[in-house]
Amino acid sequence: MLKLQEYTAWISVDGQPLDTYAVETSLATSEVTCWIPSEAGKEFSVHCQNTSAPGLDTIGAFVYIDGQGCHGNLFERWNVNHTVKFSHAFVSDRITKPFVFSTVRLTDEDEFADASSADLGQIQVRVCKVALGEYYDPAQNQLQTEHKVHERSKKAVTHCVGLGRETIIPQTMLRRSQCIGQPLAKFTFKYRDRNLLKANGIITVPAPLKRKASQEIIDLTVNDVQAGGSRSNDPVRGEHNKTKETEHRSKKVKQEQKPGVFVEVIDLT
Numbered sequence: 001m002l003k004l005q006e007y008t009a010w011i012s013v014d015g016q017p018l019d020t021y022a023v024e025t026s027l028a029t030s031e032v033t034c035w036i037p038s039e040a041g042k043e044f045s046v047h048c049q050n051t052s053a054p055g056l057d058t059i060g061a062f063v064y065i066d067g068q069g070c071h072g073n074l075f076e077r078w079n080v081n082h083t084v085k086f087s088h089a090f091v092s093d094r095i096t097k098p099f100v101f102s103t104v105r106l107t108d109e110d111e112f113a114d115a116s117s118a119d120l121g122q123i124q125v126r127v128c129k130v131a132l133g134e135y136y137d138p139a140q141n142q143l144q145t146e147h148k149v150h151e152r153s154k155k156a157v158t159h160c161v162g163l164g165r166e167t168i169i170p171q172t173m174l175r176r177s178q179c180i181g182q183p184l185a186k187f188t189f190k191y192r193d194r195n196l197l198k199a200n201g202i203i204t205v206p207a208p209l210k211r212k213a214s215q216e217i218i219d220l221t222v223n224d225v226q227a228g229g230s231r232s233n234d235p236v237r238g239e240h241n242k243t244k245e246t247e248h249r250s251k252k253v254k255q256e257q258k259p260g261v262f263v264e265v266i267d268l269t
Contacts (some may be wrong), residue, residue: 002032002187006052007186009061009125013044020189021202023121031186032201035202037194038101045087045099048125048187050075060130060177065089065161067101071141071174074130090138091188093173094168102162104149119149121157123190125186133176134230141174156200158193186232 001010001017004025009032020034046062051101054077062072063086073084088096104120147160197203 002189004030004032004185004187006050006144007127007185007187008049008051009185009189010047011044011189011191012047012122013039013042018044021197028184029186031188033188035190036195036196037203038191039194040101040103040159042084043087043100043164044096046123046125047083047085048127049081049083050127051081054078054080058132059102062126062128064119064122064124065143066122066147067068068143069141070143071080071138072177074177083161088167089143090141090172090174091161091163092167093137094169095165095194096169100164101159102145104147104151104158104160118269119155120160121150121190123161123189123191125185125187126183128178128179128183129181130177131180133178135175137171138172138174146222152162156192156196159191159198185191188235224261 001008002020002023003009010020012018018036020036021212023034027034046063050059052059052118056077058074058077060072060074061084062064063070067154070086070089074088075084076082086099088098089098143161145160145162149157192202197207
């Protein structure tokens, strides 16, 4: 979630707010920017909350999708902690379609070499004081969702915002509004594929833990032949020594001797 003064904004997928990364705040321009992970095919919704004290000003929140103005909602003037939600675009006065993350279409047509919008891959929420105007047909707010990016483009954008299946709604009219002065708050969400954010270090990946080499220590005191034993045991001791010499050559074993204890250390280097 992004917060600036009395205003908070976030984007949700499957009913849960998306994590934000590399958040930057500019009090001079009243703007907060961040990165969020996007997944093609996932529907999303945009939220904005106003916790300011009740007042006489009419304040609204307006959503811009990939650089295009979508529509806005007004905060209730006397309702503290009022939250507005944007999850659909109007296709007509009776039809809406949900926002959904989609895949950008690549093309080799030269006319698209420098035509990609600088705001492609961004969702922005602007909060401002407004003056209300006349009502109009929502069909005038057609959101362009067909985006082509030249395959040689250096702008690392693989996702854009598309629209899902249509929903029939009661006839609706929208009301024009004009922002008064500079925005009170501006929230910019730059969305990219999660793997792309990881590759660019925006989402940090924990380094894998390294396993330390271990040493195996074998205590040979149990099989050690005591000094001063009977001569009848000499042949057995000789066979035992030959066996140990063979193991010594095959295992490349180093032996360290301490007073009263014989220890065999296996070199793993």
